[in-house]
Amino acid sequence: MNTTITYEFPLNERIRVFIRLEQLFQQGAHFSAGATAIDKRAALSVLLDIIMIFKRNDLKSEVLKELDRCAKILNTQTNHQHTAALLQLTQMSKKLYAIKGKIGAHVMQSDLFQSIAQRSTIPGGTCSFDLPEYHHWLEQDEAIRLQNLQQWSNPFDDIRLAIDLILNLIRTSSLPSQEIATAGFFQITLDKNQSYQMVKLDVDKAIHCFAEISGGKHRCSVRFMIPSIGDVRATQSTDNMPFTLTCCLL
Numbered sequence: 050m051n052t053t054i055t056y057e058f059p060l061n062e063r064i065r066v067f068i069r070l071e072q073l074f075q076q077g078a079h080f081s082a083g084a085t086a087i088d089k090r091a092a093l094s095v096l097l098d099i100i101m102i103f104k105r106n107d108l109k110s111e112v113l114k115e116l117d118r119c120a121k122i123l124n125t126q127t128n129h130q131h132t133a134a135l136l137q138l139t140q141m142s143k144k145l146y147a148i149k150g151k152i153g154a155h156v157m158q159s160d161l162f163q164s165i166a167q168r169s170t171i172p173g174g175t176c177s178f179d180l181p182e183y184h185h186w187l188e189q190d191e192a193i194r195l196q197n198l199q200q201w202s203n204p205f206d207d208i209r210l211a212i213d214l215i216l217n218l219i220r221t222s223s224l225p226s227q228e229i230a231t232a233g234f235f236q237i238t239l240d241k242n243q244s245y246q247m248v249k250l251d252v253d254k255a256i257h258c259f260a261e262i263s264g265g266k267h268r269c270s271v272r273f274m275i276p277s278i279g280d281v282r283a284t285q286s287t288d289n290m291p292f293t294l295t296c297c298l299l
Contacts, residue, residue: 060247096201
């Protein structure tokens with residue numbers, strides 16, 4: 050059983066988008082595995098969010114740049130443990146370079162998916178009387194619904210796997226240290242000559258405070274906040290708070 054809560058703070062926009070996509074891909078997989086119509090509604094809602102992020106960002110280019118950046122750093126380190134990671138990075142880059150056209154564009158070619166996307170902008174706008182075709186699809190056998198979901202989501206698989214690989218390398222790139230937030234406050238100063246990607250905190254679940262991280266790529270502040278109760282707003286704790294800090298450098 051996990052006894053800690055992990056708080057992550059990305060230090061640039063690229064990693065911020067990757068973490069958001071990672072969360073959405075995990076949610077999509079969870080809801081796709083569910084057998085109810087509500088599960089499938091949730092899975093499609095998540096897929097719409099993923100497509101929206103892809104529309105706003107050139108994800109293929111961003112992922113390829115990050116794969117290349119990670120590979121260059123690992124190549125400078127004489128560590129045989131990195132051989133497998135370098136091979137994975139190279140293979141993933143080749144897969145993404147082989148993809149033609151804009152990722153996700155195929156989904157919107159489906160009339161059903163187009164209608165769902167249009168009506169989803171309206172709160173509660175995908176009821177059976179709004180979209181009878183969608184209602185009909187939701188009542189089909191699980192095999193049919195799952196096949197359609199896989200057809201719509203499979204083209205995102207290579208990007209998903211690449212992001213998983215990148216974030217795993219970043220998260221495990223540095224050793225953690227044990228720290229104390231004095232009176233609920235701690236300041237992190239990062240070497241401006243190093244390309245830190247993320248700050249990660251592990252906090253014991255027994256501590257009834259949440260870690261609020263703010264700042265930028267050179268300096269971050271951590272405040273341990275007592276959760277809000279009713280009309281009382283969250284306030285900074287005055288207790289000394291132990292936590293584990295990892296400044297992810299890769």
